[in-house]
Amino acid sequence: MSAVISIKNLTKKFRGSDGTLIHALENINLTIEEGEFVSLIGPSGCGKSTLLRIMADLIQPTSGSITVNKKTAAQARKDREYGFVFQSSTLYDWRTVIKNVQLPLEIMKWPKEKRDERAREMLGLVELGEFEDKYPWQLSGGMQQRVSIARALAFEPNILLMDEPFGALDEMTRERMNNELLRIWTAIPHMTVVFVTHSIAEAVYLSDHVVVLSPRPGRLAEIIDVNLPRPRGPETRDHEDYFRLTSQVRHALRTGIRDEVME
Amino acid sequence: MVGNARKSSSAFARAENPPVDFGLLRRILYVALLIVLLILLWEGLKAFAASNDYALHIGDATVDLTIFNNMQLPHLSDIVKAFAEPAQRNGPPLYLTLVENAWFTLQSAVGGFLIGGFFGFLLAVLFAHSRLMQGGCLPFVVASQTVPLIALAPMIVIWFSRAGNSALSIPVIAAYLTFFPVTIYTLRGLTSVPTTAMELMQSYAANQWEIFTKLRLPNALPQLFTALKISATASVVGAIIGELPSGFQNGLGVTILNFSRYYNQSPPRLWATIAAAGLVGILFFLVIVLIERLVVRWQREDSE
Numbered sequence: 329m330s331a332v333i334s335i336k337n338l339t340k341k342f343r344g345s346d347g348t349l350i351h352a353l354e355n356i357n358l359t360i361e362e363g364e365f366v367s368l369i370g371p372s373g374c375g376k377s378t379l380l381r382i383m384a385d386l387i388q389p390t391s392g393s394i395t396v397n398k399k400t401a402a403q404a405r406k407d408r409e410y411g412f413v414f415q416s417s418t419l420y421d422w423r424t425v426i427k428n429v430q431l432p433l434e435i436m437k438w439p440k441e442k443r444d445e446r447a448r449e450m451l452g453l454v455e456l457g458e459f460e461d462k463y464p465w466q467l468s469g470g471m472q473q474r475v476s477i478a479r480a481l482a483f484e485p486n487i488l489l490m491d492e493p494f495g496a497l498d499e500m501t502r503e504r505m506n507n508e509l510l511r512i513w514t515a516i517p518h519m520t521v522v523f524v525t526h527s528i529a530e531a532v533y534l535s536d537h538v539v540v541l542s543p544r545p546g547r548l549a550e551i552i553d554v555n556l557p558r559p560r561g562p563e564t565r566d567h568e569d570y571f572r573l574t575s576q577v578r579h580a581l582r583t584g585i586r587d588e589v590m591e
Numbered sequence: 592m593v594g595n596a597r598k599s600s601s602a603f604a605r606a607e608n609p610p611v612d613f614g615l616l617r618r619i620l621y622v623a624l625l626i627v628l629l630i631l632l633w634e635g636l637k638a639f640a641a642s643n644d645y646a647l648h649i650g651d652a653t654v655d656l657t658i659f660n661n662m663q664l665p666h667l668s669d670i671v672k673a674f675a676e677p678a679q680r681n682g683p684p685l686y687l688t689l690v691e692n693a694w695f696t697l698q699s700a701v702g703g704f705l706i707g708g709f710f711g712f713l714l715a716v717l718f719a720h721s722r723l724m725q726g727g728c729l730p731f732v733v734a735s736q737t738v739p740l741i742a743l744a745p746m747i748v749i750w751f752s753r754a755g756n757s758a759l760s761i762p763v764i765a766a767y768l769t770f771f772p773v774t775i776y777t778l779r780g781l782t783s784v785p786t787t788a789m790e791l792m793q794s795y796a797a798n799q800w801e802i803f804t805k806l807r808l809p810n811a812l813p814q815l816f817t818a819l820k821i822s823a824t825a826s827v828v829g830a831i832i833g834e835l836p837s838g839f840q841n842g843l844g845v846t847i848l849n850f851s852r853y854y855n856q857s858p859p860r861l862w863a864t865i866a867a868a869g870l871v872g873i874l875f876f877l878v879i880v881l882i883e884r885l886v887v888r889w890q891r892e893d894s895e
Contacts, residue, residue: 386790405796412794414787422809422889431805435795463889 331395332487332520333360333383338392340378351545352378356392358539358548360520362486365513367523367531367538369577375546376524380491383522384412396487408436410487411480415495417472419464425475426451426460432483450478453512470501474508481516488513488521494530506533510560528581532556532573533564540580550580633667665859670866673859678850685860688846689867695841697871699830703765704822704875710766711773711818718774719781719807720799736771740764740829745836757837764833769822776818780811813890816883823875831868843868 340353352375360366368376381387382394385401396404404410411432419428429447438446451457454474456467464472473493480488494502513521525531531538535554542549554573556564564570640659647654658664674686682688714732718725744764751760784806792802834844843864850861 381790384790384794386793405794408796410794412791414791416787418785418787418791420788420806420809422812422887432795434805435792435797435801465889 330362331359332362332364332397333358333522334395335359335379335383336393338379338382338389338394340375340382340387341390353382353389354545354547356546356548358551360522362520363518364536365521365523365534367525367535368541369525369528369531369538369581370541370546370549371543371581372526374541374543376541377491379541379546380489380522380524384410384489386412408432408483409485410489411483411485413473413476413480413488413490413493415492417464417469417476419472419475419479421464424461424463425456425467428464428475429479429482431479436483438483446482447478450482451475453481453515454478454508468501470497470505473497473505477509477512481512486519488519490521490523492524492526495526502527502530506530507561510534510558514559528574528577529565532570532577533560538573538577540577542583549583552576552580630667633664637661637664637666662855662858665862670859670862673857673863678860685863689843689864692841692843692846693867693871695839696827696830696834696843696868697875699761699833699842700765700823700826700871700875702762703767703829703833704769704819704826706762707766707769707771707826708773708819708822711770711822712777712815714770714774715777715781715811716803718778725778732771732774735767740767740832741835743767744833747833748836748838752838761830761833761837761839761842765826765829768825768829772818772821772825773815776814777811780814781807784810812887816879816887819879820876820883823879824872827868827872827875843871 335356335358338353338356341349341351344350356379368379370376378387382389383396383401385396385405394401397407397409399407399409419425420431423431426444426447429450430443433443433446448457448460451460454477456471456474456478459467459471464475467475477488477493494505497505509521513519521534523531523534532554538552538554540549540552541547552573556567556569556573637659640656643656645656645660647656661669674689675684677683678685678688714728718729747764747767748757748760751757751763788806788810789802792806797805830842831844831847834842835848837844839845846864847861847868850857850864854861
């Protein structure tokens with residue numbers, strides 16, 4: 329196993345709109361190995377999305393170092409090492425489903441035939457093959473998010489960064505999407521997923537490790553290893569370890585908040 | 592388009608309207624109803640004023656209703672008749688004269704629309720990519736529209752005739768009205784890109800050109816077309832204003848000037864010309880709507 333993402337002493341401060349200095353992340357040390365599914369969880373404002381955006385080089389850290397696939401984050405972005413999935417599907421309204429999936433491939437100068445072939449393959453993977461000529465508004469929220477996952481994976485990155493991708497979906501759809509995601513992750517060997525969420529159940533169900541962040545400044549409160557057997561399915565949620573682990577995460581979250589209050 | 596989508600997939604979990612398109616039929620009906628109401632209002636007011644001898648006495652006050660007499664506000668039937676009658680003795684019927692002049696005006700308007708649209712778009716792109724340019728130049732662009740065109744038009748005519756290209760003066764005057772909405776709306780469209788849509792492009796390490804062609808421009812298209820619809824009608828107004836000092840003998844502007852000079856002899860002729868000018872504007876507007884339908888195909892039908 330080799331480290332795909334390696335973060336050392338990372339700190340992020342920025343000025344809020346009212347001019348006050350916001351301490352978003354404080355001394356984060358984290359290593360994510362190849363092929364792992366890792367969730368970042370914490371209350372809103374703990375900087376989990378900021379941390380994910382730093383991994384994606386969409387935001388720069390104030391201090392500390394980060395490597396992605398053994399490169400600087402900036403170089404990794406230029407080399408298109410990761411796919412990013414946003415909370416909103418961020419599909420382009422003016423493109424049909426298949427054209428949305430092809431967007432990164434166009435930018436990466438894939439030849440037309442390969443683009444068509446790959447996009448169809450990815451839409452097959454997220455089981456939306458028959459919707460390729462629809463426009464985004466014609467799809468439900470869950471379907472839109474599946475298209476955005478297909479788009480993120482289209483150019484064969486080996487890292488998938490997901491920022492609360494199912495946060496806007498209802499509970500039923502979310503559970504279905506969780507299974508979809510696990511199926512996709514299993515289907516692509518050596519793929520590393522970093523998954524930001526505020527749902528304890530979701531984090532435990534999906535992950536190999538749950539990284540719990542405490543709020544303001546965002547600190548690494550605890551890393552909880554999830555050793556639930558794979559493949560996971562509906563029976564996983566009835567596993568006795570599942571209850572133990574969810575309460576362990578809940579406890580870690582609470583401790584993080586209590587620490588803050590005591591300071 | 593949406594009708595087909597409904598047929599081809601039953602998996603749609605959306606509330607749907609009945610598949611028959613009543614929308615167009617209803618719209619036509621509304622327009623027809625409005626026209627009938629306007630005719631009734633027009634002729635009704637005239638009849639009311641005539642029956643009161645064009646003066647309404649309310650207590651001691653008298654309201655002058657002479658603006659409703661046949662001189663000031665001709666019967667609609669007289670205006671319609673005027674189209675068929677020759678404007679000059681032994682000349683062609685008025686409608687032929689109007690078509691000829693409207694064609695001349697439309698050409699100038701389209702010319703102005705294209706020039707104004709081009710430069711308006713160029714300015715918007717420039718402003719979208721340079722805060723400095725936007726901050727420095729946008730106030731002047733706004734100020735340009737507060738200068739009355741009627742005052743600028745003669746100067747533009749003189750400049751272009753000195754430069755030996757007086758035919759261009761009318762489209763340029765029309766362009767002066769046209770570029771402004773294009774600049775303002777396109778700038779808004781180009782810059783109002785959602786943050787995550789932009790971050791997506793950054794995550795692909797896309798260059799500025801790709802961001803422009805694949806994100807900013809398509810994002811701006813709906814607003815660009817809103818501007819083009821405004822500009823289409825404005826360009827007709829601009830062309831008519833431009834014709835007045837141009838010295839040309841053709842065009843609806845010149846025709847309006849002529850018929851207003853001889854208004855006392857035949858009021859319906861001027862009214863007919865005004866109607867023709869309105870029709871030219873509507874025609875141009877509808878052409879743009881058609882193009883918009885062909886280009887901006889992704890919007891849901893109910894978003895109009």
